[in-house]
Amino acid sequence: MPTIPPLPPTLAWRGDLHGHLELLDQTLLPHQRLVLALHDVDGVIEAIASLRVRGAPAIGVAAAYGLVLGLRALSPLREAFVDTARSVAARITAARPTAVNLQWALDRCLDAARSEPSLASVFGEAGQIHQDEVVMSDRIGQHGKPCVPPGGTVLTHCNTGRLATVGDGTALAVLFAAWRDGVRFRVFADETRPLLQGARLTALELAAAGIPVEVLADAAAAGLIARGLVQMVIVGADRIARNGDFANKVGTYGLALACAAHRVPFYVAAPLSTLDLRLADGLGIPIEERDGNEVTTLAGQPICPPGIGARNPAFDVTPGKLVSAFITDRGVLQPPFDAAIKGTFAVGR
Amino acid sequence: MPTIPPLPPTLAWRGDLHGHLELLDQTLLPHQRLVLALHDVDGVIEAIASLRVRGAPAIGVAAAYGLVLGLRALSPLREAFVDTARSVAARITAARPTAVNLQWALDRCLDAARSEPSLASVFGEAGQIHQDEVVMSDRIGQHGKPCVPPGGTVLTHCNTGRLATVGDGTALAVLFAAWRDGVRFRVFADETRPLLQGARLTALELAAAGIPVEVLADAAAAGLIARGLVQMVIVGADRIARNGDFANKVGTYGLALACAAHRVPFYVAAPLSTLDLRLADGLGIPIEERDGNEVTTLAGQPICPPGIGARNPAFDVTPGKLVSAFITDRGVLQPPFDAAIKGTFAVGR
Numbered sequence: 001m002p003t004i005p006p007l008p009p010t011l012a013w014r015g016d017l018h019g020h021l022e023l024l025d026q027t028l029l030p031h032q033r034l035v036l037a038l039h040d041v042d043g044v045i046e047a048i049a050s051l052r053v054r055g056a057p058a059i060g061v062a063a064a065y066g067l068v069l070g071l072r073a074l075s076p077l078r079e080a081f082v083d084t085a086r087s088v089a090a091r092i093t094a095a096r097p098t099a100v101n102l103q104w105a106l107d108r109c110l111d112a113a114r115s116e117p118s119l120a121s122v123f124g125e126a127g128q129i130h131q132d133e134v135v136m137s138d139r140i141g142q143h144g145k146p147c148v149p150p151g152g153t154v155l156t157h158c159n160t161g162r163l164a165t166v167g168d169g170t171a172l173a174v175l176f177a178a179w180r181d182g183v184r185f186r187v188f189a190d191e192t193r194p195l196l197q198g199a200r201l202t203a204l205e206l207a208a209a210g211i212p213v214e215v216l217a218d219a220a221a222a223g224l225i226a227r228g229l230v231q232m233v234i235v236g237a238d239r240i241a242r243n244g245d246f247a248n249k250v251g252t253y254g255l256a257l258a259c260a261a262h263r264v265p266f267y268v269a270a271p272l273s274t275l276d277l278r279l280a281d282g283l284g285i286p287i288e289e290r291d292g293n294e295v296t297t298l299a300g301q302p303i304c305p306p307g308i309g310a311r312n313p314a315f316d317v318t319p320g321k322l323v324s325a326f327i328t329d330r331g332v333l334q335p336p337f338d339a340a341i342k343g344t345f346a347v348g349r
Numbered sequence: 350m351p352t353i354p355p356l357p358p359t360l361a362w363r364g365d366l367h368g369h370l371e372l373l374d375q376t377l378l379p380h381q382r383l384v385l386a387l388h389d390v391d392g393v394i395e396a397i398a399s400l401r402v403r404g405a406p407a408i409g410v411a412a413a414y415g416l417v418l419g420l421r422a423l424s425p426l427r428e429a430f431v432d433t434a435r436s437v438a439a440r441i442t443a444a445r446p447t448a449v450n451l452q453w454a455l456d457r458c459l460d461a462a463r464s465e466p467s468l469a470s471v472f473g474e475a476g477q478i479h480q481d482e483v484v485m486s487d488r489i490g491q492h493g494k495p496c497v498p499p500g501g502t503v504l505t506h507c508n509t510g511r512l513a514t515v516g517d518g519t520a521l522a523v524l525f526a527a528w529r530d531g532v533r534f535r536v537f538a539d540e541t542r543p544l545l546q547g548a549r550l551t552a553l554e555l556a557a558a559g560i561p562v563e564v565l566a567d568a569a570a571a572g573l574i575a576r577g578l579v580q581m582v583i584v585g586a587d588r589i590a591r592n593g594d595f596a597n598k599v600g601t602y603g604l605a606l607a608c609a610a611h612r613v614p615f616y617v618a619a620p621l622s623t624l625d626l627r628l629a630d631g632l633g634i635p636i637e638e639r640d641g642n643e644v645t646t647l648a649g650q651p652i653c654p655p656g657i658g659a660r661n662p663a664f665d666v667t668p669g670k671l672v673s674a675f676i677t678d679r680g681v682l683q684p685p686f687d688a689a690i691k692g693t694f695a696v697g698r
Contacts, residue, residue, distance in 0.1 A: 191652070193567065203654055214657075215645060215653055218600075254568060
């Protein structure tokens, strides 16, 4: 087991209202640890679009701080404050269309701006979102840890740990919490092409925590599940509809099909901020199509013949009926979610 | 659409009994076209084990020529000829445990050695296997071409074309034959991690034939199938059991599950030499586990943190019940295969 030095925080606000956002550039991990200092909203938008910061909860927090930076530069008059905030927020939202937390965090900041149209108010809300997400990670871990099979092998996809959030993670928070309680298991981490968040980030985080991890080609997962080598699959989510259909990193749906075929428990771990109550089902979830170059090159090196293009959907949608349970910050839930959280949460008001 | 110059043959025997085997080194494609001249069996075994030559039909032919080279070097006495041939063949078989064609081709050569214990006899049989495989590819194409949906999108996995055989291919032979008949369609090629046979080889062969092709991360396939963007999936096979369960490149099983969930036709194209009549079902198929370095590096570059290992099964097994039809050199068949080919073919006698 390799020894991995602790990672810098995924993101941190440095200083007061006049400070700046620090982001660990995740595109360079595990080979290089570069902390970016971002002083304007354009830098934050670029970082979100380029996946320098990624993971639904982390991009929500980054977006909130990005709104602060954008409003600070514009210094709108009090009477134009909300409209200006809305237009800056719209630019940030466009950076990544699938994850709803980004929009949820910005909506919370816009609500704050409507109550009190000032930079201090939006900054205060951004800090509150940051704190809330830390608590959320911890709660997901606590609620989910009894699901981890002692002595078993857990398979996960993409990265859902500290790097995807500002706390312990979502799906990985469950594994970290179980491990701290003395439950012993091992992990298969899908490498997660094209951008290899599993091979680069999940392997790094699990090894740093001392949890045994092996990486897999994504396509190997179904066969290993069929051979009885996996006792639990746990993934995150980027947007969840009311009936439990959810979008997550492309490849999640195939895992869910394999789990259903072989009766392996398939869990989704996500904060309730990932729920989009406006959506009855997964059909309405927009699927981000990213540049084909992410598939046809690696670290600048072409892997395909010259001139060949690629389809590169960043997400897929998994039907809620394939999910054993949703591990959330408010407990282990089953869809439909309307009743469970009626009145306690809404997106896009 | 890029213009791709024609590729050298996958393999060719140069000269008479005293000649040598030429192999196009597929590990260097598409960036470099290097033809290896192999004069001894160790070179052939290394080429098979390293996937310089790959694809079930092609490694069968390479193995037969490898046996010729091994026997030529040893020049066994006539009375020791069969035993020597058997021991050389066993060394070649061990290079790749899953694909049965390798063993089938060697068994044909051993039969020839038993009938007439001479190098000329084995060399003649190797040449005959080579010719048979060319005819086989053509027949698969002819039988399968009506299955291709005009105007549709066909998804394929790994490489099953000219580079995987000594003719037109297996699954790709079907596409080439339909295209030559004027059927127009486009192809999604799974990149096929870890060794990227789809991105490197299938994209190359389809583009060279003028067939529109886009590459995908393997994990993207299920979501595209769910979204109705795929009208047919066609793959090859490395070993088929009597009930239709079959081993193929890892990732095939996940495609079959997605096709079943969305009623997309799922075809397997393979010569009947891929059938292992000794096996009642897929449980008996050995799954080759390859070096984890193939996963933890991509195009020669490390992608994981140092010290992280990988699981790397090269194949998975798909239940025959998920297969719409088997497109073979003897027609479009359904399992069980016992009756269809009783007495016409057997492995491992």
